[in-house]
Every structure is written in structure tokens, then in C-alpha cells.
Amino acid sequence: MKNLNLRSSNFINYIFGKYVSREEQLALDLEGKEREIEGDWQKYIMNYGNLHEKHGIAEWVVWAEEMPNYILDKQKSFSVPNWLDLDQEETISLSSTPDGIKSDFSCILEVKCSMGGKSCYKDLPKDKLPQIYGQQMVLNSWLESQKNKERVEKTHLINWTPNHTKIWECKRNEEFENYLKKYLEIYSWALLNEKDDELKKPIEQFKGEIEKSISLIYEAKVCV
Amino acid sequence: MKFDKETKVFMETYDLDENLFWDCHGSPILLHRGWLKVANKLGIADYELTEIEFNSQAGICVIKCSATLDGITHTDYGESSPKNNTNAYIWAMAIKRAKDRVIREFTNVSGVVYSDADLVKGKDGKLQMADKVDAFERTTDEQVAEAIAEVKNIKNKKVIKDEKSKSKKQ
Numbered sequence: 001m002k003n004l005n006l007r008s009s010n011f012i013n014y015i016f017g018k019y020v021s022r023e024e025q026l027a028l029d030l031e032g033k034e035r036e037i038e039g040d041w042q043k044y045i046m047n048y049g050n051l052h053e054k055h056g057i058a059e060w061v062v063w064a065e066e067m068p069n070y071i072l073d074k075q076k077s078f079s080v081p082n083w084l085d086l087d088q089e090e091t092i093s094l095s096s097t098p099d100g101i102k103s104d105f106s107c108i109l110e111v112k113c114s115m116g117g118k119s120c121y122k123d124l125p126k127d128k129l130p131q132i133y134g135q136q137m138v139l140n141s142w143l144e145s146q147k148n149k150e151r152v153e154k155t156h157l158i159n160w161t162p163n164h165t166k167i168w169e170c171k172r173n174e175e176f177e178n179y180l181k182k183y184l185e186i187y188s189w190a191l192l193n194e195k196d197d198e199l200k201k202p203i204e205q206f207k208g209e210i211e212k213s214i215s216l217i218y219e220a221k222v223c224v
Numbered sequence: 225m226k227f228d229k230e231t232k233v234f235m236e237t238y239d240l241d242e243n244l245f246w247d248c249h250g251s252p253i254l255l256h257r258g259w260l261k262v263a264n265k266l267g268i269a270d271y272e273l274t275e276i277e278f279n280s281q282a283g284i285c286v287i288k289c290s291a292t293l294d295g296i297t298h299t300d301y302g303e304s305s306p307k308n309n310t311n312a313y314i315w316a317m318a319i320k321r322a323k324d325r326v327i328r329e330f331t332n333v334s335g336v337v338y339s340d341a342d343l344v345k346g347k348d349g350k351l352q353m354a355d356k357v358d359a360f361e362r363t364t365d366e367q368v369a370e371a372i373a374e375v376k377n378i379k380n381k382k383v384i385k386d387e388k389s390k391s392k393k394q
Contacts, residue, residue, distance in 0.1 A: 058371035063388065072364050162378055169387075217387040222380050 003029040004191065005079070006184065008096035008134035015130055015183040015203070022199040026190055041116075048116045056111030056160035057100055060167065063218055068100035068109055075099065078142040084188055092188040096138035099158075105143060105150040108135050111158045120164045124157060124214055130180060132157060132170050137177045156217075167218035175208040227252060230336050238262045238331070253338050259324045266330055268293055271323060276301065278315075285314040289322035291330075298329035 012018040013025045013035075020028070020035050028035060037043055057071050070076045075097055082091035100109035110132060114121050132155045139152045152172070159166040186198050225247040227235065234240070244258035254262075268291045277286040283306045290299040302322025304314040324339035331337075 054367055054371040055375055058368060058375045061368060062372060062375060063386070067368070072367050074364050163381070165381075215387070216385065218383070219385040220381050220383045222378065223382045 001032040002191070003032045004090065005093045005095055006188065008094070008131050008138055011130035011134040011180065011184065012127055014187040015180060016127075017199075018127055022187065022190075023196045026187070026196050026199060029191055030194055045113075045116045049111075049113045052113045052117065052160060053099060053111045055162075056113065056158040056165075057109065059160055059165050059220075060100070060109055060156060060158050063167070066103070069103050070098065071100040071109075078139055080138055080141040080145060083141065084185065090192060092191060094134075094138045094141070094184075096135045098135050098139070101139070101152075105139070105148070106153045108132075108139060108152055108155040109158060110135070110155055111160055113160050115161070117161045120159045120161055120166050124159075124168045124170075124216075128157065129170075129176070129210065133173065133176050133180055134184075136172055137180065163222040165218070165220050166216060169215050169217045171213045173208070173210055173213040176206060176210050176213070179206050179208070225252065226250070228336070230333065234331065234333050234337055238265050248338070248343060251338055253340050253343070255340065256320050256324060259327045259339060262331060263291075263323075263327045266293060266327070268327065268330065271326070273319060273322070280314075282306075283314055285318040287315075287318040287322045289319070289326045291326050293330060296330075298326050300325035300329060 006014055010025075013020050014022065017023075017025065025035075037046060054072055057068070061067060077095050077097040079093055079095040081093045083094045084092060098108045099111045101107070102109075110128075112121075112128065136152045136155060143150055143152070154172065155170045157168045157170060159168070183203065190196055190199050225242065225245060227245075231252050238261065240254070240258055240261065244255050244261070245252045246255070247253070270291065272290040274288040275286075276288050277284060279285075284304070286301060286303045288299065288301050290297055300322060302318040302320065302325065304317040304321065321339070328334055328337070328339060
């Protein structure tokens with residue numbers, strides 16, 4: 001059965017074909033299959049991330065001095081049905097399950113335990129941006145659909161390892177969101193039409209400025 | 225449902241049919257009436273039940289259960305609390321769990337055949353084996369409190385950049 005839901009954690013593949021080409025991703029979605037995680041190291045990294053997500057949240061709680069919502073076993077999947085607003089039976093939904101959200105919805109929390117806890121990212125990797133800005137986009141569409149006036153303004157990406165933690169703040173960037181939307185729309189139509197012709201065309205680079213929306217706001221390190 | 229060799233032998237020994245089991249993610253769960261059938265076949269007639277803890281307001285009940293067969297006594301406990309029970313009858317649930325566990329002790333199939341006394345609700349709300357979901361038996365607040373304590377226990381982690389504190393001071 002066809003997968004007609006696009007998850008923000010996989011936007012990187014729908015838009016850029018980063019870990020699996022866009023054509024291969026489309027073939028998987030048309031068959032309703034998931035890409036399997038290959039290799040022991042990849043599995044270890046995934047398990048490590050699941051195990052230590054709570055520590056990333058905890059470090060944020062200590063720093064921010066407040067408790068976020070929708071964390072750990074209370075995580076929630078936010079879904080925007082029929083995101084292209086189509087008047088037809090078959091439509092595409094977008095969904096996102098952040099690691100936490102500030103109680104006023106102004107800030108999303110996303111925890112990354114990089115390199116299986118061995119070291120932090122030097123800079124915020126650009127391949128995390130489709131997920132970060134995709135989450136903001138999905139959450140804001142969901143809030144709008146719920147007639148909720150609150151809006152997500154930023155994401156705190158918590159890069160947690162036992163010896164070193166960094167928090168980057170990623171402020172909303174509508175220009176980048178529109179860039180993502182353009183390619184998500186192309187992918188959505190490819191899925192609806194079951195044709196990958198448009199996915200074979202090259203992807204334009206983002207021409208706007210994203211760097212000024214991102215800043216390192218917290219860093220703590222074990223000092224020997 | 226697939227049964228492994230050990231479970232099949234157990235089923236044959238105690239004359240249990242498939243209808244007395246249900247499948248929890250591949251692990252065979254024998255229903256309470258199945259365990260009672262096993263007890264009947266073994267010849268366990270009496271159980272010594274002792275109340276260890278009972279708090280009706282907190283919804284907690286712990287029962288100790290012992291049974292003797294051919295001079296061998298096995299003892300185990302059954303507990304029900306809001307963390308592992310949504311049933312209103314906490315006494316009955318604790319007794320049922322204690323009995324199932326004691327009967328199982330006589331059969332030597334611990335870790336192979338489970339009782340529904342071994343199930344708890346996992347992270348996704350689905351029933352899972354209790355020994356596989358220890359992290360989710362606690363509430364979210366308890367998990368975060370524990371993680372905060374662990375984070376604070378990491379010695380010598382010094383803050384070297386904090387824009388939030390900086391903006392507070394200004």
C-alpha cells in the first residue's frame with residue numbers, strides 16, 4: 001500500500017536524496033516500504049541516540065530552567081492532512097514528531113547524540129536543516145489548522161554527548177521554508193502521479209541566507 | 225502463533241491447546257486459566273497467600289504466594305499498582321499474578337512461556353514484556369528527573385558559552 005505521508009525526519013531524502021536517491025525513495029514510498037538501517041555502526045548510533053535522548057532533554061531543562069512538553073514517552077506526532085489542499089480522493093499528508101516543544105509552542109527541541117556520543121559536531125551540519133525547518137513548517141501549519149494563534153519561532157538543536165554539549169538556536173527562515181516547500185511539492189506530485197521524471201531534474205541550491213538564522217547559544221565541556 | 229520446541233513440549237505435557245495462549249510480539253503468553261490448568265495437572269491444591277502491602281488509596285497491593293508439591297515449596301510475589309495495572313480490582317490482580325508465577329516455578333519454563341502478569345504497557349501504549357521495557361515503567365517526570373541527576377553527576381562539565389545567561393545579565 002502506498003505511503004502518502006511525508007515525515008519531516010525524511011525530508012532530507014524527499015528533497016535532496018541524501019541517504020537514498022529521490023527516485024529510490026519514491027519507489028519505496030510507492031510500495032509502502034521503509035528504508036532499512038544497514039550496518040552495525042548505524043544501528044549502534046540509532047540505539048545510542050534513543051537511549052540518551054533523555055539526557056539531551058535533561059541538559060536543556062537544567063539550562064532553560066523549564067520543563068518542555070511532548071517529551072520521551074509523551075512525544076506526539078503532529079500531522080497536516082492534504083497539505084497541497086487538493087480536491088481529490090488521494091492526497092498527501094505531512095507529519096512531524098519533535099523530541100520536545102516549549103509549553104507555549106515557541107520553540108521545538110531536537111536532540112542529536114552525534115558520533116555515538118564520541119564527539120560533538122564542529123558546526124551544525126547542513127543536512128539537519130530540512131528536518132529542523134521542516135518541523136517548524138509542519139508544526140506551524142498544524143497550529144494554524146487548530147486555530148491556535150501560537151507559532152513556532154525557533155528550534156533548539158541539542159547536540160548531546162557525555163563530555164560535550166552544544167545547543168544551536170535555529171530561528172525561523174521563511175525563505176528557506178519556501179525552498180523546502182517547492183521541492184516537497186515536486187516530490188508529492190511524483191508520488192501522486194507515480195512518475196519520477198521531475199525527480200531526475202537537478203536541484204537548485206538555496207540562494208538565500210541561512211547562516212544568520214543559526215547561532216550557537218550554549219556550550220559545556222568536560223575540562224580535565 | 226509460532227511455538228518453539230520447548231513451548232511445544234510444555235503444551236503437550238500439560239495438555240494445553242493454542243487457544244490458551246496469545247501472541248505478544250512473538251512471545252507466547254499463557255492465560256491465567258491456562259496456568260490453573262497446569263496447576264491442576266501438577267496437583268497443586270493449596271496456596272498460602274499473605275498480604276505484604278495494601279494501600280487502597282494509592283491502588284497498591286502486594287501478595288506473597290507459596291505452594292508446596294512433593295515436599296518442594298516455591299514462593300513468589302504478585303503486585304499491582306497504577307504503574308502496572310489499569311484493573312480496578314487490585315487484590316484480585318495481585319493474587320492472580322502471584323499464583324501464575326508460583327505455578328510457573330514448578331514447570332521450569334521461566335523466560336520461555338510468559339503469563340500476562342509479565343506484561344506492561346510500553347512507550348507506544350502497546351503491551352510488552354515487562355523485562356524488556358523497564359525504562360518506560362516510570363513516568364515521564366521520573367525519567368527526566370533521573371536524567372537530570374545523571375547529567376548533573378557528570379563531573380567537571382563546565383559551561384563555556386551561554387548566550388541566555390548573557391542576555392539575562394544585560
